[in-house]
Amino acid sequence: MKKIFVTILAIFLLPINIFAAGEINAPQKLIASKINNTYKFEMDKANNKNLNIEIDVLNNGKWASQDKKSIIKKVNESGAKNSITLTDDELKNFASNGSGYSFRLRYVANNKTISPFTHTIHLGDSPISRNSSAWALDDINKASSLNIVPNSMISNMKAGVTREELAEVAVKAYRSTHNKTAQGSIDHFKDTENKYANIAFDLGLMSGVGEDKFNPKGHVTREDYAVVASKIFGMKSVKSIRIKDEKDISKYAKDSVYSALNSKILTLDKDLKFNPKKEMKREEVLSSIVRNMQK
Numbered sequence: 001m002k003k004i005f006v007t008i009l010a011i012f013l014l015p016i017n018i019f020a021a022g023e024i025n026a027p028q029k030l031i032a033s034k035i036n037n038t039y040k041f042e043m044d045k046a047n048n049k050n051l052n053i054e055i056d057v058l059n060n061g062k063w064a065s066q067d068k069k070s071i072i073k074k075v076n077e078s079g080a081k082n083s084i085t086l087t088d089d090e091l092k093n094f095a096s097n098g099s100g101y102s103f104r105l106r107y108v109a110n111n112k113t114i115s116p117f118t119h120t121i122h123l124g125d126s127p128i129s130r131n132s133s134a135w136a137l138d139d140i141n142k143a144s145s146l147n148i149v150p151n152s153m154i155s156n157m158k159a160g161v162t163r164e165e166l167a168e169v170a171v172k173a174y175r176s177t178h179n180k181t182a183q184g185s186i187d188h189f190k191d192t193e194n195k196y197a198n199i200a201f202d203l204g205l206m207s208g209v210g211e212d213k214f215n216p217k218g219h220v221t222r223e224d225y226a227v228v229a230s231k232i233f234g235m236k237s238v239k240s241i242r243i244k245d246e247k248d249i250s251k252y253a254k255d256s257v258y259s260a261l262n263s264k265i266l267t268l269d270k271d272l273k274f275n276p277k278k279e280m281k282r283e284e285v286l287s288s289i290v291r292n293m294q295k
Helices: 134-145 163-178 195-202 222-233 251-262 282-293
Strands: 006-011 030-035 038-043 052-059 071-074 082-087 101-109 121-123
Touching: 030 121, 038 101, 052 082, 052 134, 071 082, 134 282, 163 195, 163 222, 163 282, 222 251, 222 282
Parallel strands: none
Antiparallel strands: 006 030, 030 038, 038 082, 052 071, 052 101, 101 121
């Protein structure tokens, strides 16, 4: 018997809101599965009949709907649930399959949108990430599509980002943004041979911690991330924002912190504090980087 591989992902935390007249809720209790080369999406029955579904696919950090290229499918209403199917061949016109596809769905009728999108779901060979916050998922998916996510991050997006992980993200983001990179063939540090640490040093994005060391497994604070981010995106410092804990910011990072705040790469907390010594999480770094790459 031919072995059939099935991947199933259920999304139950879908937005439930009251929309303007003529609109309905997003597809509810969506279940996505893949059998061989066919994707199947099942959802609760909608009150409206004769609906179509718009299937949006993420590719290279951009949703197909942004170019008006998403897929419209007639809903099959014959079973206990509404359903639609999609083949790999249909998807190839919209996205390249790296570690699978990222989708979001919404209802359309008479070529008009009548519901919001569902949350993003990923289906394919392997998950993009694990243990990530709902607010960060779209940005992480885009980062993966842009190929800037280090493999070491995938297992736990809520963990603190390390210096060698930040070096890899920074180098890839800088290359994508400025079309510029370095070879990284010279080892600058005694405690690592990581090529991205060397490239980040060559590009002036990151430096060592003293005594020819990089501290690759060391975690990154908010002020240190601000320094790197300001170099990636070439931001200028404008000291027009009041920071209540400014005295806690290291002197070397102060201009970069103001740059990051003015550019909205980072923000203050509700008490107008920056918390410069607080460690950055992996998902925070990826979200911040991706949002600024797309400005």
